[in-house]
Amino acid sequence: MSASLKRGLQAFDEVIDASVASFFSSCVHCGLCADACLFYTETGDPRYTPIYKLKPLQRYWNQHYTLGGKIASYLGLTTAVDDAELAEWQELIYNSCTLCGRCSMVCPVGNDLTAMIRKIREGMAAAGYAPEDLIAAAGRAVKIGSPMGVRLPALKAQAAHVEKDSGLEIPFDREGAEYMLLLSSMEIMNYPEYLEAVARIMKQAGKSWTLSSEAFEATNTGIQIGVSDIARTLVKRVVDAAEKLRVKTVISPECGHAYTAIRWDGPNLIGRPYPFEVLHILEVLEQFRLQGVLQLEGSESQRLTFHDPCQLVRRGGVIDPPRNLLRMVADNFVEMGDHGKMNWCCGAGGGVGANESAAELKMQAFQRKKRQISELGVDAVVTACANCRIQLEEGLEENEMDLPVLGLTELLAEHLPQREKGERG
Amino acid sequence: MKSDREKESGAIVSQREETVLQRLRRQGISRRGFLKFCTATASMMALPPTMAPAIAAALGSATRPSVIWLSFQECTGCTESLTRSHLPTVESLIFDAISLDYHHTLQAASGEAAERAREEAMARYAGEYLLLVDGSIPYGDEGIYSTIAGVSNLEMLRQGVEGAAAVIAIGTCSSFGGLPMASPNPTGAMSVNDLMQRGAIQRRPLINIPGCPPIPAVITGVIAHYLTFGTIPQLDALHRPLSFYGDTIHDRCYRRTYYDQGKFADTFDDEGARLGWCLYKLGCRGPTTYNSCATLKWNGGTSFPIQSGHGCIGCSEPGFWDAGSFYEALSMPTAAATTATRAGVGVGVAAGALSAWQNLHQRNGARTGHQEVKLDDLERG
Amino acid sequence: MGLDTIPIRSEVMSPPFEQQGIVALLQEISQLLRQLALSDENGVIDLRRSPLSPAQREALLTLLGQGEVSAELTVMGRSRVEETALAGVWWVTHYNEEGVVVAELLEIAPIPQILLSVEDELGESQDRLQQMIDGIINGGSVK
Structure with a gap:
């Protein structure tokens, strides 16, 4: 057995716990998860049935942890999990799953299939079967601090631009600030308007906030690729920075898995609770709305819809805030079919977007979202995840649909009273 | 008229x-x-x-x-x-x-x-x-x-x-x-x-x-x-x-915590019954019966069968009356086990226990033997 | 193999079994108080829908304590409104004419809904007062 396969199987041993045992024991093979998965519905390929993607882990568990399975292996009735099998499953586990969590919602016996995919990725990554692009991204995240290779000077340059355009200060390393803002590399490079929007909203609300020069990146490649050790290193950076600056709240940006990583997985990874609160930017804005410190004027007359980021609605339960916020500025807001907790994924989450070998498949998966959007006849789509936004933009362009995709925070900032915008520090 | x-x-x-x-x-x-x-x-x-x-x-x-x-x-x-x-x-x-x-x-x-x-x-x-x-x-x-x-x-x-x-x-x-x-x-x-x-x-x-x-x-x-x-x-x-009818009697039962702790009455007159422990082993149909008895209760909110010491008989479920004795625990075999099957069960339990011990050993071994997965480990070889 | 043979690592601190229901309820009250402070929105918890044993119910009563205000209403049977030791948290019990509890609520509000007088009634009161005044002026006697 190769050293890498041995590492992979050892990782399987580590992730098999009571929940995995009960999930595999209770599966009734009904196949309902197939219809919940957009990779199955959009391709019709039965190999994309979520429970099937878990086959190697299920066989390993059966052979090593059940009496019948042990006897069967002893008698030579089953074959061991080997490199060939893992190689074959790489595509199923990484390319055709966005960890969107929809299958977990429909399982009639309550199996959290998504959590099991997350677990099987631990073994796959340790055995060397993670996609190359994700390995490279993880390398950049650990060594440089950003999966896209964005360094502090690049952020500082963007911040300087924003300061010049808006006349507002972008604070770095301010000790004792109430909020610490995290960003995703995509926001720094592709959507710098987000930073300006937050700065202006904070100014109006009269809240103190800061960026950290030691931990500004919110994304966590360790979660996507399935290596808890890397995920822990990345979470620890944020926790250390937040503790050093003694902030009350850390704000996760418009990015789905970053929120899951820092909000839900983080404390389990580092093995202790945080001394600060973690909120998604939309949760913060909703609090501002309720406190009456988010005052907006004017409204959008165009027909808008909202694409729910999966991690926000299904893992985080953040369903009402974006709607409450949108209604402040949108006269003509329409809901998409299956919106809220049963929304359909854009097709690029969970590392799929960063994985070049999944490029074709993710566009096929996008067909679902395309149909959903076109039947609404909207003028624009609003979302709150930079990753969804890129996929939506690429997908709409490829399908020749001329439709702008807007970030919710930026849309709100556009409706701040004008005088605030003109202010110069 | x-x-x-x-x-x-x-x-x-x-x-x-x-x-x-x-x-x-x-x-x-x-x-x-x-x-x-x-x-x-x-x-x-x-x-x-x-x-x-x-x-x-x-x-x-x-x-x-x-x-x-x-x-x-x-x-x-x-x-x-x-x-x-x-x-x-x-x-x-x-x-x-x-x-x-x-x-x-x-x-x-x-x-x-x-x-x-x-x-x-x-x-x-x-x-x-x-x-x-x-x-x-x-x-x-x-x-x-x-x-x-x-x-x-x-x-x-x-x-x-x-x-x-x-x-x-x-x-x-x-x-x-x-x-x-x-x-x-x-x-x-x-x-x-x-x-x-x-x-x-x-x-x-x-x-x-x-x-x-x-x-x-x-x-x-x-x-x-x-x-x-x-x-x-x-x-x-x-x-x-x-x-x-959204929840089972069991899910809403005030004795549920005893079930979770594994505290059961084995007969209707033992210490467990007196202490108000779970009636599952006495045939309570609470886990498979969907109704509101445990929250709305009966006789103007006075009580319900489990509160008065008898298991639920599942009267609101399909097949009520043909679903076997009210006094057999839900997951027990309905026919009396013969000596041979009992012996078989005995061997099975022993083998299962051994197997379980091995599992524990294997898993604990994996946890304590955990070696950090580093970037270089993500390549095969 | 049984599931109990797999070691489970508890990753959160949890209260003892008997108290879990109570802690959940206290959390809910705290959440509703926060909501009241933020948005003036009253909150209500239906106690009959929470599976509390009689002992847990007593424990909850003791924990919440007795406040300064209590009120008794006679309306289709008795109703009791009692402030708990926590300002803004009210224990409301509705009985029918036979003294059987028909609803038991924890209301999180500056003052419980059922105690308020509403606008329609204020108008009615004014009309009746005017009638009294007219009666006195015209008839000369107070009845």
Whole structure:
């Protein structure tokens, strides 16, 4: 057995716990998860049935942890999990799953299939079967601090631009600030308007906030690729920075898995609770709305819809805030079919977007979202995840649909009273 | 005589057009009284308590619908359950809010006059009335086993369903067949749903309220929902309203914590029974029975079977009566195990324990032997 | 193999079994108080829908304590409104005419809904007062 396969199987041993045992024991093979998965519905390929993607882990568990399975292996009735099998499953586990969590919602016996995919990725990554692009991204995240290779000077340059355009200060390393803002590399490079929007909203609300020069990146490649050790290193950076600056709240940006990583997985990874609160930017804005410190004027007359980021609605339960916020500025807001907790994924989450070998498949998966959007006849789509936004933009362009995709925070900032915008520090 | 009756029916019509709120006001019930009534209704219907104002608004304008109640192969226990609720209660107020135009047991009229009242109500409110049914319907030998005024139950139900806005099956017999359907089922008894599926009667929106008998508050709660929202409540696959049948008795049982801790009564007179531990091993059907007994309770909220020391017998589930002894624990084998199988079980348990010990060892080994997965480890070799 | 043979690592601190229901309820009250402070929105918890044993119910009563205000209403049977030791948290019990509890609520509000007088009633009161005044002026006697 190769050293890498041995590492992979050892990782399987580590992730098999009571929940995995009960999930595999209770599966009734009904196949309902197939219809919940957009990779199955959009391709019709039965190999994309979520429970099937878990086959190697299920066989390993059966052979090593059940009496019948042990006897069967002893008698030579089953074959061991080997490199060939893992190689074959790489595509199923990484390319055709966005960890969107929809299958977990429909399982009639309550199996959290998504959590099991997350677990099987631990073994796959340790055995060397993670996609190359994700390995490279993880390398950049650990060594440089950003999966896209964005360094502090690049952020500082963007911040300087924003300061010049808006006349507002972008604070770095301010000790004792109430909020610490995290960003995703995509926001720094592709959507710098987000930073300006937050700065202006904070100014109006009269809240103190800061960026950290030691931990500004919110994304966590360790979660996507399935290596808890890397995920822990990345979470620890944020926790250390937040503790050093003694902030009350850390704000996760418009990015789905970053929120899951820092909000839900983080404390389990580092093995202790945080001394600060973690909120998604939309949760913060909703609090501002309720406190009456988010005052907006004017409204959008165009027909808008909202694409729910999966991690926000299904893992985080953040369903009402974006709607409450949108209604402040949108006269003509329409809901998409299956919106809220049963929304359909854009097709690029969970590392799929960063994985070049999944490029074709993710566009096929996008067909679902395309149909959903076109039947609404909207003028624009609003979302709150930079990753969804890129996929939506690429997908709409490829399908020749001329439709702008807007970030919710930026849309709100556009409706701040004008005088605030003109202010110069 | 004739003119008197006309006057009487005229009065009934005008009373029906009065709204529920007006009627309650006429009975001297204040705004606070109405708010209290709506709060109690929301609580009973398992709606969020913040819904009380919405209920008040809806009931304020709802008029009293006509209700026809047909009884077939039944024991009158369902009616008893309803009328023995502690009067006057919220339940009785709801009964003020409907016009009960036909009910064997409760109506004053008898003989041909009673049947005529049913026919008149069916004609006047065709397409609008609620049809309540208790008792199962004999389907064998063309339904000859039970007739009322010379009409078979099957035929009376068929006529009643035709003009009904919705059908509510009250009790386990009309919902699932119940006791009359128990093996060998000599009359070929069937539930309302069976007959709809078979095409013997027309399909109409159907709500099942099983239970032997059902909890009175559940019957009135469903009617209140219909009055309030003009629609039938959300149902599960067996047509039961989710607000009352959404959880198992077990999930809502106050003894649940003992189950989770593994503390069971083994006999009805041991220490565990005295201490009020879980009755699972004594055959309690709580884990497989969907009903509200554990929260709404019986006799005006006094108690329910488990609270008085007996397991749930699952009276509101399909197949009740043919589902084996009430005193065998749910997952135990139904036939007595022979010595050979016992020996087999013994070997199996030992092997299982050994296997489990190995599992523990393997897993713990993996956890303690954890070597950090570093970037370089992500390559094969 | 049984599931109990797999070691489970508890990753959160949890209260003892008997108290879990109570802690959940206290959390809910705290959440509703926060909501009241933020948005003036009253909150209500239906106690009959929470599976509390009689002992847990007593424990909850003791924990919440007795406040300064209590009120008794006579309206379709009795109703009792009692402030707990926590300002803004009210224990409301509605009985029917036979003294059976028909609803039991925890209301999180500056003052419980059922105690408020509403606008319609204020108008009615004014009308009746005017009638009294007219009666006195015209008839000369107070009844």
